[in-house]
Amino acid sequence: MTMDSFRALVVDKQSDAFDVGIRELRMEDLPEGDVTIRVAYSSINYKDGMAATPGGRVVRAYPIVPGIDLAGTVVASSNARWREGDEIIATGYELGTARFGGYSEYARVPGDWLVARPPGLTLREAMIAGTAGFTAALSMQRLEANGLKNAAGPVLVLGATGGVGSHAVAMLARAGYEVTASTGKASEHDYLRGLGARHIIGREALMPPEGDRKPLRSEQWAAAIDPVGGASLPYVLSTVRYGGSVALSGLTGGGEFPATVYPFILRGVNLLGIDSVSCPAHLRALLWSRIGGEWKPERLEDMVAGEVALDELPEALPAILKGGVRGRTIVKVS
Incomplete structure (x- = not known):
């Protein structure tokens, strides 16, 4: 698979220097994993705000691409469960804290972390939930x-x-x-x-x-x-x-x-x-089917406080730590 460079929000901390900004990465910069995803949407969560803060204490190793959730399309897979073109959701596990997360045009994760997009949700709606x-x-x-x-x-x-x-x-x-x-x-x-x-x-x-x-x-x-x-x-x-x-x-x-x-x-x-990070896979699948089914809010779009692009994340992330955000801010990645 040959792909050009892509854009991601990278947080880095070296000695006394702390930097949050958009960088160009290549496929070899992504962590190991058996599924590669073109990310369509992510969202802004409290933990993402902490990851982009020097004293946030949620990041295990730098540099890191934050984004504890993502929704997108499989572009390459060596995992038997997933094929190119599958639309998937990933939340929790080590995304955005110990492994590059959703604020990137491409992501690579273990296939066991993924859930198929339920029929009742678009990729965008999946990240309004997130x-x-x-x-x-x-x-x-x-x-x-x-x-x-x-x-x-x-x-x-x-x-x-x-x-x-x-x-x-x-x-x-x-x-x-x-x-x-x-x-x-x-x-x-x-x-x-x-x-x-x-x-x-x-x-x-x-x-x-x-x-x-x-x-x-x-x-x-x-x-x-x-x-x-x-x-x-x-x-x-x-x-x-x-x-x-x-x-x-x-x-x-x-x-x-x-x-x-x-x-x-x-x-x-x-x-x-309630620990959503390490929730078992079978329960994840069940809950996502309910989120896209009988529990899907009738006015889901009303929860969207705003939609931002990757370039806007450095300014948008601190707001969630101040408690001033209503509902959800989603990130249109690609």
Whole structure:
């Protein structure tokens, strides 16, 4: 296979020098793998913003091409599962942190990391979902596996205007759940209602008054999807109904939280860790079929905050770390 050079966003760190910029690469610069992909779309996730920051601490070795997800077309394969022309999705594993990721016109990955594009999604739609939508779907699957049913009561979604939160609101509503969305952005209530939220509460409603450390409060939520973590998590745990669960997938609100054992031993509350990075292949395929099927949001396009090209990534990436992005920013790679 002979191909000309191609463009990629490369992050490099050498001694005290840190650089983020577009470079020309060749096929031999790509890591080993049995499937080569022409990347059509990627997206901007919180971890991508961290990868492009000197103190982000998510990159294992430099130089790196960030982009923890991608959608594109197979151009070469020695893997029996994939043939030239297949349209695929890749999220998680080591993409964008230890292996060159999606911010590149071409990528090379192990075939076992790939999922076939489901019929219900275009490549662009697959990246409107991307890692954020997959994380929301995995959260739903874990909640349902732990007993959540439609009639159980309201389901709380924290950080509801973010990528995971937006998809969680829309997917839960599509599946018939009563969704309460939490946000600190009063200007985004119409957006959340459009996604299917029945109730909207402010972020401050989940923060107890200073000095209030009650281990249990009135039961409110049948379950919660929390991509935020931090100080609000103990309050959420103290208000989940008997036997309910909290699916925790993020740390935008902080990596530590004070808690007690009481919600767990007196109400049987479950705290479910959601890891979309190393999710087993069979479950990935199932969840992507649901994302493109019965859980596909009716207003998927409404979640797109913007679309950027590779050249715009150095300026676009820092915004997600500031918490000012609504929904999803997708990257049109090639």
